[in-house]
Amino acid sequence: MLVSLLGVKEAAASGQFGLVEKRLASVLKSNPQYVAVCYVDAGGKTRAAAANNAKIRQELPRLVSAVNLKSVWPWQFADAGSGPVPVVFAPVGASKRRPAGYVLGVIDRGALEAEFSSYAEYYASWRGIKLDYLAAFNSGSGYVPFAASPGFQRSAPSASEWHSGSREQDGRLTVFNTFGHAYGVRVYFQLPARQLVSGATELRWIFFAFFAFLLLAVGLLVLYITKYSSRSTAALLRKMEEMSKGDFSRITTPGAESDRYVSYANGLIDRILAYEEAHRKDAQLAALGKLAAQVAHDIRSPLAAMGAAAKGLDMPQEQRGLIRAAVDRIRDIAEDLLEHYRAPGEKHSARQVHDLAAIIEPVVAEKKLQYAERTGLKLGFSAPGAYPAALVDKKEFQRIISNLLNNAVEALGTGGSVQLELTARDGKAFIKVKDDGNGIAPAVLARLGSKGETHGKAGGTGLGLYHACSTLEAWGGSLQITSVPAEGTIVTLELPVIQTAVRAGGKIALLDDDALVHMNWKLAAKAAGAELQSFKNPQEFAAAAETLPRDIPLYIDSELGDGVKGEDIAVGLHERGFTDITMATGHDAEKFSHLPWLKVSGKEPPWA
Template identity: 50%
Template sequence: MGIISELAQISPKTQPANRPANQFFRLAILFLAISVLFISNNLRGQILVPLEIFLELFIVACIIARGFMPRAIWIVALSALLLGDTFDYLSHRSPDTVQNIFALSQFFFTVYVGTAFTYLWGMFRRSAPSIQEIACFVLLTVFWAYISWGFVLLPFIQSGNYATLFFYINSALYHSMNAGILALAGIIGIKTYSKYWLCVTQGLMLLAVASIALAYNEGVLLDITVPFYEYGWLWGILFILTSLTFEDSDKKAMAKWSDIRVKLVWIIFVSNVTLIGTLYATKIFYLQNATQLTSLLFILYALWTLSNILAFKISDNLNNLFKTLETREDPRTKTTGKLFFNEIEQFADKLHSAYMRIEEQAKLTAIGELSAQVAHDIRSPLAALDVVLKDLSALPREKQELARGAVGRIGEIAKDLLENHKKPAGKKSTIKTPVASHNLRQLIEPILAEKRVQYSSKPEIVIEFVNLAGDTEANLKPVEFQRIISNLINNAIESFEKRGRVIIELFNLPSHALLKVVDNGKGIPSEILYKLGQKGETHGKAGGNGLGLYHARTMVESWGGSFKIESEFGKGTAVLLELPRVNVKATNHTAVLLDDDMLVHMNWKMVAKTAKVALKAYSKPEGFTITMENMPKDTPVYIDSDLGNGIKGEDIAKDLYNKGFSDITMTTGHSPEKFAHLPWLKVSGKEPPWAA
């Protein structure tokens, strides 16, 4: 009993079905099923039947040893099968008492089919069968009863062998219930999602099919030798033995009659049966007795088994797909329940990606709502700070400007957050906010001053600015650009353990301005580096959501630039931003202004004179139009949006653009979004562009 107890530990009561011991046990069963085919005919009776008895004893002992009783009636069925085979073997070994022992074997075989039928019928009823399933059960039972009675029972009665009432009644009961087993095992086998019951039902069906030929051989032919069909009986027992390595609960859900699990079996099997029927109709083979019938039934059984296993595998893949989606596990990295079919695996991968995008979008929406709330709530304290900032006479002028700049930048960020949140949920705005040309140095220096004050309590942190590009300009959004620079400097400083240096370098390339934020911090591992800049990817920041670098990359790319991160672990990181450079024209050129406000004329002319710019200012479109006919196409032109009397500056700007003028700026108090449909048009306030 020690060996049996040890082997019983591989049962799935406490161990998963794919543990190595279970897999090895199944391979051993497969090897045994193949190796017995090489037994010679004269040794078949000495090996097969004793082997069957041993395997049946092993099955019963394993179930009892692990202390788990699926149902008492199933134990009775397996025990009756064991006794039936035992007495059948003795009947072959004791010819003098063959009839009495044979009678006992037939009695226990009938007990086996009766209890097995009862067990399967209970499972069938608990599965809440549909009308179609009940009708299918009745038709299949009638069909198998017709086969068994016509090819075995009637020839047995007509032969006059064992001509007693017991054998006639016992045989009638056996073949009737055997027909029911074939019907029930077939229906349950194509409905189950359990590998345990797939093996059990296939084993019961194979035992039932093999018993047709074996009963004919012993009852009609009186042949006490073991025929070839004994292999079917042995393989049926091996199927039941294999079931012990899988989940053995009969409470597992079953497929509905309309599920793909069932339909696939019927489609595959019926197509094969049609082929067999065609061969029979064309008289390629004949059915003259139960032996020939069993040969055909073995072929049909093999086709049925292959159809069932294929359908089971496909449905199992679909179930694994659903479980993958429920657990949000990536099908490319999951370690259990691998998808067998490539198409299903690809489908699972796409579904997983779509689900992750939806989940990611939901997170971003939540962050957007939170940002909008923060931006809304922060306006009141900002207003209070603004009042306080009007009286900072006690502070040095440099610090006054720094404080005003910081508060102003917070206000711009809050305004931007609120405007973005007002976009329709789940939709990208169709309005492309135009970018404008800005001096990079003038945008970078206030941020650096702010950061130096922010980290003034940490003298071991040094922030430097190396400007090798002068007053280079680039087309961008100033608030977004300053936010990017601020975040990149913060990221660099957070990479320092104690002391460190951050260098912001600005260079001129042939067509771009190159901005580098370099630090000598911890650096980034190569396996993480390539992911940074993607949505949701972060490194080295507790609570980081990966939105900072993602925002920087997408924003710079939207301006026509590029974003790149270079890093060496343990040495530091460099973030490179390339921005399309705007060639700044010399300050001694001629410019043209069209504005109906004479105070604006006075202000612009005064600033232009200081900047040595020849400014031609007009208040009426007529004189402006005549002048522009003789001006170079690259002349800077500044036009007010509202020119009075219903005249719109953007209409005049369109006309100039169509004539080939390329440097046109709308000077207005309106939001740049109002002119988003004119991407070639620059937008600025009323201040002269040459003001210091």
């Protein structure tokens, strides 16, 4: 069991015998009394080994097969054909009765014999008595000597079944003691009989001294394992207790840092701390994202009011356009804030509901500055009574408008007129770019919009027009080109209007908790001659819902206060048969993509 704590059991179970061999080599290096150490599986097969030389390593399998691994004694002598060899072993696994394997150590027989010889010399110098010895192991058929001094009389040993005894012969006293049973070791000592009285007491201690030496080999192996495993186990248990109290510092117990399990535990602690830090940052970003989304949502109400007020002001078109551009710029800042603090992994659609006039006017103003030196050029934009909104990618839409204006200007030569007109009818918005240039021949016109087709533009690839066509089609719209040679060209962009204009005198219902939105929509309804039923909370709306016709246009804000979601109310209304429901919100349309029947618009009133 102690061996398993060293990591041998786990490494062997997973087939990492290279790692097992490294552990065994470490044991061998630290304990010079061993000549080899090996790991043997439950079937008796040597799976990993470390030895002092190749010859010993080669003989290990035969030696292992001679060892009785089922013995209750952790040491015995095994003979693989070249003489008895002392071995010690310890089971690996949670159960001694059914171990997963064994760690077996082969003791250097020469070192063992040298210990006997050294002790005999020490005793002679200490007591002045010559001491001879013989050590034998029980092979099952009798005791077989494995170490003896030159002066020991071999005729003296007794085969008595007694564990201890003595015999006097030829003036020499032989005493013996036996340690163990079936695979026990018997040690004999001889000394002159005349010195019996003075030496008898010491002989008793000699037996125990050599018995202790035999146990020392076992002890060294177990001690090595215990030394490191108990240290690391104690460190791991202590750290588990500390972690339960919130202390996730690394294990720094001296001497345990290099242990495999301590290293793994420290790595796990590092990963936990890294995950905790990442989770903390994600939580902060999510909180900021929530705040940014709320800001972006809330700011759309006053922006919508400002945009609506600008439409009713009696002022030149350019000044009205400047106000709308400023409103749109503030909206862009809110969008940038939302994008910057968007929660990690949160989906975002680049397409948003935009007032088309508001995003076209800045492009036209930019082109006027770009072509200011062309005195013969007239560049204008008009939106007679039309302020439709559509679901577009603002930057992509402005890029398309910019390219079309560039194409029209380049088709004029030195002078001429380019006019951009925005209109809306039948739920669609139309953006026309007109020029009075030379026009396009019918044969060329039929090919324009295809990949690689261009006209009248040096170095042109046709990709800009092709990309515009494919993008508008993806948005549910289209691009058409009409041209009359010598008269000019008209490029017409068609897009579905998300915020459909309500006919004059029409009736709609609004559910929003923002008083400014109510004020803005009421003014717009009055100007359009429309009827507006507005509700400030879900309770008011629920009380009146049964009296509303099922085809009435319903406009509902997403954030209704106290955690109430407008989309949840919309689902209930849809199930009750209401057919025209729009989320009038500052949130992305992507947020409601799971409700295909639900339309999404901004906070602006729906009247053109």
